[in-house]
Amino acid sequence: MSEYTDHDITGASIGMVEKQFFTFAENDPGFLLDSGASLSPVTLAYEACGTLNSQKDNVILVLHALTGDSHVAGYYQAQDPKPGWWDIMVGPGKGIDTDHYFVVCSNIIGSCMGSTGPASINPETTQAYGMDFPMITMGDMVRAQKALMDHLGLDRVLCVVGGSVGGMQALEWCVRYPDMVGSAVILASTTRHSALAIAFNEVARQSIMADPNWNQGHYYTGAKPDMGLAIARMIGHITYLSDESMRMKFGRKLQNKSALSFEFGAEFQVESYLQYQGNKFIERFDANSFLYITKAADYFDLAKDHGNGSLAKAFSAMKSRFLVVSYTSDWLYPTYQSKEMVKAMKKNDLDVSFCEIDAQWGHDAFLLPNPRLSDMIRGFLRSARYES
Amino acid sequence: MNPDASVQAPLIRYDLSIIASWIAPGSRVLGLGCGEGDLLHFLKTTKQVQERGIEIKESRVARCIEKGISVLQGDINTELEDYADNTFDYAICSQTLQQVYEPQRLIRSMMRVAQKGVVSFPNFGHYKVRLQYLMTGRAPVTRSLPYEWYNTPNIRVLSLKDFERFSKAAGFRIIKRAAINTRNEHREGNEIRIFPNMFAAYGLYLIGKA
Numbered sequence: 001m002s003e004y005t006d007h008d009i010t011g012a013s014i015g016m017v018e019k020q021f022f023t024f025a026e027n028d029p030g031f032l033l034d035s036g037a038s039l040s041p042v043t044l045a046y047e048a049c050g051t052l053n054s055q056k057d058n059v060i061l062v063l064h065a066l067t068g069d070s071h072v073a074g075y076y077q078a079q080d081p082k083p084g085w086w087d088i089m090v091g092p093g094k095g096i097d098t099d100h101y102f103v104v105c106s107n108i109i110g111s112c113m114g115s116t117g118p119a120s121i122n123p124e125t126t127q128a129y130g131m132d133f134p135m136i137t138m139g140d141m142v143r144a145q146k147a148l149m150d151h152l153g154l155d156r157v158l159c160v161v162g163g164s165v166g167g168m169q170a171l172e173w174c175v176r177y178p179d180m181v182g183s184a185v186i187l188a189s190t191t192r193h194s195a196l197a198i199a200f201n202e203v204a205r206q207s208i209m210a211d212p213n214w215n216q217g218h219y220y221t222g223a224k225p226d227m228g229l230a231i232a233r234m235i236g237h238i239t240y241l242s243d244e245s246m247r248m249k250f251g252r253k254l255q256n257k258s259a260l261s262f263e264f265g266a267e268f269q270v271e272s273y274l275q276y277q278g279n280k281f282i283e284r285f286d287a288n289s290f291l292y293i294t295k296a297a298d299y300f301d302l303a304k305d306h307g308n309g310s311l312a313k314a315f316s317a318m319k320s321r322f323l324v325v326s327y328t329s330d331w332l333y334p335t336y337q338s339k340e341m342v343k344a345m346k347k348n349d350l351d352v353s354f355c356e357i358d359a360q361w362g363h364d365a366f367l368l369p370n371p372r373l374s375d376m377i378r379g380f381l382r383s384a385r386y387e388s
Numbered sequence: 389m390n391p392d393a394s395v396q397a398p399l400i401r402y403d404l405s406i407i408a409s410w411i412a413p414g415s416r417v418l419g420l421g422c423g424e425g426d427l428l429h430f431l432k433t434t435k436q437v438q439e440r441g442i443e444i445k446e447s448r449v450a451r452c453i454e455k456g457i458s459v460l461q462g463d464i465n466t467e468l469e470d471y472a473d474n475t476f477d478y479a480i481c482s483q484t485l486q487q488v489y490e491p492q493r494l495i496r497s498m499m500r501v502a503q504k505g506v507v508s509f510p511n512f513g514h515y516k517v518r519l520q521y522l523m524t525g526r527a528p529v530t531r532s533l534p535y536e537w538y539n540t541p542n543i544r545v546l547s548l549k550d551f552e553r554f555s556k557a558a559g560f561r562i563i564k565r566a567a568i569n570t571r572n573e574h575r576e577g578n579e580i581r582i583f584p585n586m587f588a589a590y591g592l593y594l595i596g597k598a
Binding site for chain 1: 438440446447449450452453454455456457458459460461462467470471472475
């Protein structure tokens with residue numbers, strides 16, 4: 001979920017891409033949300049790369065994680081220091097090969113990355129929504145993405161691909177639109193948050209809301225709750241790593257010093273790293289969006305929402321082929337959660353493949369270069385294509 | 389036609405080609421301990437079967453998925469439990485039975501989830517095994533059983549006769565048998581019809597519910 005991880009060059013990038021927007025539900029009753037509230041208008045930011053074939057059957061929908069955006073690959077401008085968040089996977093000759101597939105990556109409602117969210121202007125008040133923004137769910141996000149696909153004239157998706165919260169959206173896609181989704185790749189994800197995951201999110205939210213600058217969410221004209229948001233991000237980063245990866249990466253090494261200095265500055269490298277990540281995050285992310293999206297992730301419960309409490313029942317309407325991947329060191333969405341999902345798929349006789357990749361980098365592993373993952377996704381997509 | 393060269397039918401081992409000849413086209417096949425999915429891939433491309441594999445090793449699972457084979461990483465006993473009765477036409481356990489802790493449980497599970505089963509294993513009744521043990525007094529090491537006693541994955545020592553006797557205890561019936569030898573790195577081989585328990589390196593069985 002630290003989408004802007006530094007990564008190696010894995011091949012040529014798709015090159016220049018454009019951030020595009022789609023606005024809908026301008027008129028009454030607007031876009032009706034699961035909570036009962038309505039939102040009008042709704043804008044989604046998205047990116048499209050590759051070429052749509054004449055049969056329109058080479059569409060891949062990529063769904064991003066908690067704090068990601070529609071900028072999945074390529075560059076907006078030549079001088080951008082970094083490409084999109086999954087440039088290692090999406091591009092010519094890569095795991096999701098833009099020479100073969102038409103890739104759409106949609107932002108989510110509630111985000112601050114170009115789509116309608118709490119930082120957007122409420123047309124009724126001409127001020128930012130702030131806490132007046134209605135509570136949103138994973139289902140709302142996906143129904144909005146469906147409106148985008150309709151707008152693009154795409155009625156069949158070869159594969160939805162999502163990691164982490166993106167995997168939740170992918171599952172929601174499969175349950176809501178079983179006839180539209182041919183296959184799905186679910187990476188480091190879950191059908192519902194554990195108490196542990198909710199607990200971390202709650203601490204992160206409390207950190208934002210305890211910042212005096214938060215001001216009940218009305219901070220858009222003044223100082224922002226930067227401290228609270230930075231701490232929220234630091235907590236997040238702990239959950240995206242693992243005991244092993246922190247030991248390998250930092251151990252007890254000190255930052256720019258050889259001895260303890262008996263003061264409360266960042267002395268250990270791990271402290272310095274977390275502070276850096278926190279400070280980097282506040283430049284690109286809105287605190288209220290963080291509150292809303294983490295809440296939507298906590299609310300997400302596939303069994304409860306679509307199976308009256310039974311996960312097997314929730315999968316009963318699905319028709320897609322699945323590739324489920326977990327990581328050995330992911331303690332946010334551990335392997336047992338992926339296995340539960342796979343078990344429910346098997347009970348419904350769904351075509352599912354499952355692999356637990358041995359990786360030390362914790363939850364974030366799916367965003368790091370991994371030839372094994374790229375090769376698996378390439379093979380899975382190819383078979384999904386020829387069998388569809 | 390499938391334009392992708394890599395999904396054309398691969399050449400497979402002699403023993404696997406015999407197993408493949410027993411599988412009806414278009415059937416549903418479960419491969420237990422399916423390795424890198426060579427047999428399932430062959431069956432999928434030549435017989436249009438609907439395939440599922442179970443394999444414990446991550447690197448092999450990944451190879452299966454790269455080939456477009458549906459596979460689950462996990463323990464075969466645990467993974468079998470989730471399937472409803474008679475989900476498959478065939479459950480194949482190729483060269484794995486001798487490495488399983490509870491063969492009886494496994495065969496019963498196979499016969500629960502599938503109409504028919506295919507089981508193959510190296511024959512410990514082979515005359516070279518017998519001779520080695522007799523002459524040297526040590527645990528035999530042969531071409532089809534190349535391991536020392538301390539590093540062998542083959543924890544179950546059985547001959548063709550043992551397996552045939554086992555059908556009563558495990559509750560299955562033998563539909564077909566092929567007793568074989570292989571050569572040229574298993575690419576070629578032949579069936580042994582005279583004293584198979586003495587001269588065959590491998591036993592292959594198609595089994596049904598008792």
